[in-house]
Every structure is written in structure tokens, then in C-alpha cells.
Amino acid sequence: MTRNANKNNKECEKCWIFDLNQFKMITNSILEENTLVLEINQNYEVSVLMDYDVFLENGILTFKDFVNDNSKSAQVLTGSLKTGILNKMSQSISEGLLNKTTNRRTYYITEPTPLIGHTAFGLIDRGTNVIQVRGLSGCNINCPFCSVDEGIHSKSRKNDYYVDKDYLVSEYEKIADFKGYKKLEAHLDGQGEPSLYYPLPDLVQNLNEINSKNNGIVSIQTNGVHLTEKLIDDLEVAGLHRINLSINAMDEKFSKGLSGSKNYDIEKIMKIAEYIKNSKIHLLIAPLLLPNYNDEEFKKVLDFAVELEQKNPQNTINPITNKKNPIVGPQLCLTYQFGRKIPKMRVWDFPKFYNLLDVYHKEYLKDGINVDLEVPLHGFFGSHGRKRLPCPFKLNETISVTVLMDGRVNGEVIGASKNRVIQIIDCKTDINKLIGKRVKVKVLRVKDNVIVGSMVK
Numbered sequence: 001m002t003r004n005a006n007k008n009n010k011e012c013e014k015c016w017i018f019d020l021n022q023f024k025m026i027t028n029s030i031l032e033e034n035t036l037v038l039e040i041n042q043n044y045e046v047s048v049l050m051d052y053d054v055f056l057e058n059g060i061l062t063f064k065d066f067v068n069d070n071s072k073s074a075q076v077l078t079g080s081l082k083t084g085i086l087n088k089m090s091q092s093i094s095e096g097l098l099n100k101t102t103n104r105r106t107y108y109i110t111e112p113t114p115l116i117g118h119t120a121f122g123l124i125d126r127g128t129n130v131i132q133v134r135g136l137s138g139c140n141i142n143c144p145f146c147s148v149d150e151g152i153h154s155k156s157r158k159n160d161y162y163v164d165k166d167y168l169v170s171e172y173e174k175i176a177d178f179k180g181y182k183k184l185e186a187h188l189d190g191q192g193e194p195s196l197y198y199p200l201p202d203l204v205q206n207l208n209e210i211n212s213k214n215n216g217i218v219s220i221q222t223n224g225v226h227l228t229e230k231l232i233d234d235l236e237v238a239g240l241h242r243i244n245l246s247i248n249a250m251d252e253k254f255s256k257g258l259s260g261s262k263n264y265d266i267e268k269i270m271k272i273a274e275y276i277k278n279s280k281i282h283l284l285i286a287p288l289l290l291p292n293y294n295d296e297e298f299k300k301v302l303d304f305a306v307e308l309e310q311k312n313p314q315n316t317i318n319p320i321t322n323k324k325n326p327i328v329g330p331q332l333c334l335t336y337q338f339g340r341k342i343p344k345m346r347v348w349d350f351p352k353f354y355n356l357l358d359v360y361h362k363e364y365l366k367d368g369i370n371v372d373l374e375v376p377l378h379g380f381f382g383s384h385g386r387k388r389l390p391c392p393f394k395l396n397e398t399i400s401v402t403v404l405m406d407g408r409v410n411g412e413v414i415g416a417s418k419n420r421v422i423q424i425i426d427c428k429t430d431i432n433k434l435i436g437k438r439v440k441v442k443v444l445r446v447k448d449n450v451i452v453g454s455m456v457k
Helices: 005-013 072-096 167-180 200-214 227-240 251-261 266-277 295-311 350-366
Strands: 017-019 026-032 035-040 042-050 055-057 062-064 098-099 104-110 122-125 130-134 159-163 187-188 218-220 242-245 282-285 398-406 415-416 422-423 439-446 452-455
Touching: 017 167, 026 055, 035 062, 035 072, 042 072, 042 130, 055 200, 062 072, 072 098, 072 104, 072 242, 122 167, 130 167, 130 422, 159 167, 167 200, 187 200, 200 218, 200 227, 242 266, 251 295, 266 282, 266 295, 398 422, 398 452, 422 439
Parallel strands: 104 159, 130 187, 187 218, 218 242, 242 282, 422 452
Antiparallel strands: 017 062, 026 035, 035 042, 042 098, 055 062, 098 104, 122 130, 398 415, 398 439, 415 422, 439 452
């Protein structure tokens, strides 16, 4: 936590106050008896026990015993108290951060924890010009088809992660430099809802400052629930190029069911879609087909997107391709190991999905409307192969790993080795006995620098 020097000087004039507003990550604070409850980056909460007689007003702590006492001895004593509070705050954030959305423990990720190697947080390079940026985990809805079993009703996810913005940006730039900067896309996605990241406009602006110099872009995928007109305005100013907006049904009841949330408001999402369409940000509506379940609603979403495009044609140019992007990006629901599945849903292969899209494409053409429904969308958005980061490990080799923290799911812990984080699975040892220890791990996966292994004796 970094102090603001000017505010620190002002505090010397009144040594009996401690201004919590100087810390950007603290977005609210409440004093409940002798416990200071801090809201961290809007979405997290931590409690700090106060051993001092203080009161709190407008984010400013006052030491009651030292009010109006600005003597040298008072300055020394209050300085010591402030240091103690800072230490407690830092310790509480590292050990007891709570995600207010999912009610899960959250690890605050900063140096020296590597950001490459895990799918839940950090950065993922799959050998293209697109770098996945995952600043957090945890979702604000509970889709019954979620591929990573996210949301408050998750049965497998036990911990969440939040990555410090400055650290995330600095590590991103290292990858951008490795790839030659030119025509890169920083895509904010993840095991959760990316728009919950705070401060999101600052993150987008920092990434855009890196990419825009060489015809690159920043994009984000979102369910739209957290979006507001104010946030969209801020993201537009920050330089966000595209929003991939997930809409899977137009019917009110159906859409609530597919979101797993009674608070999901499709009318609000539709208005947000129109607001984005009237901004400089490109809108991509990304409906998901769950065969034999939302077939009719899937087509209604396509119709909504087409109607929106007809009413307000897209003019934003993608600097990577120097062309306009399509309005829709249809997707096919697949099943995954830790994901959820709707019982009535059938599993399709991609050729069958492509055939359906071709049928819809021809239907639109009969009405004189040419809608790009080609999948995959690499050609439209300029995704292309680019040299990938080298992996420091080989499949099946045994490596030495330092255990850092508890894992995302039961039986997993997270370690680090050679500037990579390692997902250590099938771990039966008490996590508290492993933290800080070095263990031997057999490498089971290295694809895309996502490193998975299991402990060996």
C-alpha cells in the first residue's frame, strides 16, 4: 500500500488523524465498535481489529487520546499507531479478503507471484496476437451451463483471486514487448465477470496506452449486468474498442433462468446494448446456443442484434484489420470437466452448428440483409498466430515448486517455479502445512503455458 506524500505532510499538521482516503484501493470504510471494516476495490471486504480508541468520519480515523495534541511525542506515538494499523491492514488484505459477490476468500495477487500459468487469474498467451487478461475470478450471476461452475452457487470453486492493476499492466507489457507490440489485442475475460474489476477504466486505459501505439486494441467480454451508462462512458474515454456482450434469451423469464439470477433484467441489458451501439465502442452480441433448450431464443437474440445493426450501422474500424467488425458472434455451448450442464441440452459438434448458422445466413439474405455469421471469427477480428512465450517445463518432468496459496478448487494448491504459477492437483496434504514449503511436482500439462502438475514423494 503506497502513501500519498502530500496527504502525509498534511497529517503531520494534525497527527491525531489517519486519512484512509489516501489509499485508492479503499473505496469505503465503516467502524463497527472496535472493528474497522474496509471495502477494497468495491467488490471485496476485510475486517481490521482496532486496539486503539478511535472514531471514523468520512474515511478519516481520529485517535481520541491525541486530539489537538501536535507535540513531538504525540507525533511519534501516533506515527507508531498508524504504522501498526497499516501492518494490520496489509496482513488482513493478504489473509482475509472476502469477495462480496461470491462470499469466497480472495487472494490479492501482486509481486512476486507470477501471472502466467493459471487459468483463474493473470495472463494467458495461446500463441496468437490476443493476450487474455484475467484480473479477477468470481461472477455475479449463476448460469446453469457455466463452463467453469462460477457464481455464488458454485459447488467446486472455493477461492477467488484479484490481481493488482499496476502489476497486471506491467506484466502485460512484458508479453507485448516479447510479441513485438504490433497489432495486439488485450482481451479481458476470465473465470468470472470481467466488468467487476475495479478500477476497470484505469486498467483499460493503461492497456490501451500500450496497444494503441501499434494498431492494437483492448476488448472485454461481459454478461452486462454490472454495466451502466456511466461505466460505458468511462470505458469509451479510456479507449475500449469492443464489448462482447453475452445475451442468451430475449424472453424475461427464460433469460432469468439462463442467468441463474432473479435480478437479471433483460430489458436493462437491451437498453445497455443500444447505449453501447451509440458510443464509439464496438458492440458484439454473443449469443450461446444450448441445443434443444434455447434454440428459439438463440434466434431471437440474432434477430435483435440484426435489427440493432440495421437501425444504427457499425462505423467503428478495427485497427488490426482496418475493417468494420460484425454485430454478432454466435457460440456453441460445450461441456467441461468442472462445468455445469442443463439436463435437456444436447451436445452438438461444430459442423452441425455451422450448418444451422448457414441456414440463418441464407434466411437473412432473402430479406436483403447480409449478416456475417461465419464461425470462428478469427478473420473478422484479426486474430492470427504470433510467437508464443517459451515454456520452462517439459511434460512429465519432475520440478521443484514453492507452495504459495490455496487453490481454486478442492484438492488444489498453487505454487511457483521459474516465473510460472503451477496448479498442483490431487493434493491431500493440509494446505497450512504446505505454504512456503518446496515440494516435488510432476508436470502433467504445459499447453499455452498453463501449468498443471501433481505432487510426488
